[in-house]
Amino acid sequence: MERIDFFLELYGALPRAGPGDNASTGRAFSMMKGLPPTPTILDIGCGPGMQTVELLRLSGGTVVALDLLPQMIARVKEAAERAGSADRVETIQADMNEMAFEPASFDIVWSEGAIYFIGFEKGLEKVRQFVKPGGYVAVSEAVWLEPDPPEEVVEFWQAYPEIDTVESKLRVVSRLGYENVGHFVLPTSSWTELYYEPLANRVSKYEPEWKGIAEAEDVLAEARTELDMFAKYARYYSYAFFVMRKQS
Numbered sequence: 001m002e003r004i005d006f007f008l009e010l011y012g013a014l015p016r017a018g019p020g021d022n023a024s025t026g027r028a029f030s031m032m033k034g035l036p037p038t039p040t041i042l043d044i045g046c047g048p049g050m051q052t053v054e055l056l057r058l059s060g061g062t063v064v065a066l067d068l069l070p071q072m073i074a075r076v077k078e079a080a081e082r083a084g085s086a087d088r089v090e091t092i093q094a095d096m097n098e099m100a101f102e103p104a105s106f107d108i109v110w111s112e113g114a115i116y117f118i119g120f121e122k123g124l125e126k127v128r129q130f131v132k133p134g135g136y137v138a139v140s141e142a143v144w145l146e147p148d149p150p151e152e153v154v155e156f157w158q159a160y161p162e163i164d165t166v167e168s169k170l171r172v173v174s175r176l177g178y179e180n181v182g183h184f185v186l187p188t189s190s191w192t193e194l195y196y197e198p199l200a201n202r203v204s205k206y207e208p209e210w211k212g213i214a215e216a217e218d219v220l221a222e223a224r225t226e227l228d229m230f231a232k233y234a235r236y237y238s239y240a241f242f243v244m245r246k247q248s
């Protein structure tokens with residue numbers, strides 16, 4: 001097994017592949033006024049598809065769920081089938097950097113914890129062409145909550161240098177010509193309940209089993225660091241949801 005296989009074994013079965021919860025998905029969705037009765041939605045970096053299924057339920061519309069990993073595409077399909085809404089979801093296994101759709105083909109572009117694979121500004125700029133005039137974009141993105149975070153946590157986040165304050169992210173949204181519709185910081189429970197608690201359980205499960213396998217121990221060590229950072233410094237960072245509208 002290679003490193004990616006251990007990574008997928010550890011993370012691939014979690015309820016979510018990043019912080020979030022259905023209440024936050026619903027809160028962001030409820031900010032979108034004047035949607036058609038059955039909106040068309042693009043969900044970028046859908047992961048296991050918890051928010052995909054929630055969007056299908058909330059909107060009554062259709063979702064194109066896109067992810068790079070075949071394992072995630074399989075999971076989003078299963079999740080939609082379990083929810084009885086498989087007929088309203090189309091899956092695409094693709095790199096979001098390469099994605100191409102007809103201009104103005106979606107009422108909503110959605111991405112929870114994934115737009116950073118293109119970059120916040122670059123990603124928001126790229127997806128604008130796919131949104132109908134007057135349509136919406138909603139993304140969740142890493143943000144600093146407090147000024148002057150301790151050096152240890154700043155160093156940890158250097159792997160993701162785009163983390164910034166909510167105000168800076170909002171300035172990007174405005175600069176790109178979107179209307180800022182609303183934003184909110186995710187609650188701590190959206191990190192723990194569906195992501196870090198199940199992850200910590202899986203770390204404990206695999207620790208004895210993977211002892212002595214260098215690639216596996218490396219994956220476990222990274223997960224432990226991430227969990228430790230959150231335990232120590234959760235008040236300094238989180239994800240925030242940003243909901244914006246393309247001008248008509």
Ligand SMILES: C[S@@+](CC[C@H](N)C(=O)[O-])C[C@H]1O[C@@H](n2cnc3c(N)ncnc32)[C@H](O)[C@@H]1O
Binds near residue numbers: 015
């Ligand atoms: C942090 S997870 C978030 C998943 C899901 N939205 C959630 O909140 O549970 C990021 C997702 O983006 C996918 N991903 C990473 N790089 C990608 C790329 N270049 N193109 C498409 N998807 C990508 C990963 O496979 C993963 O499922």
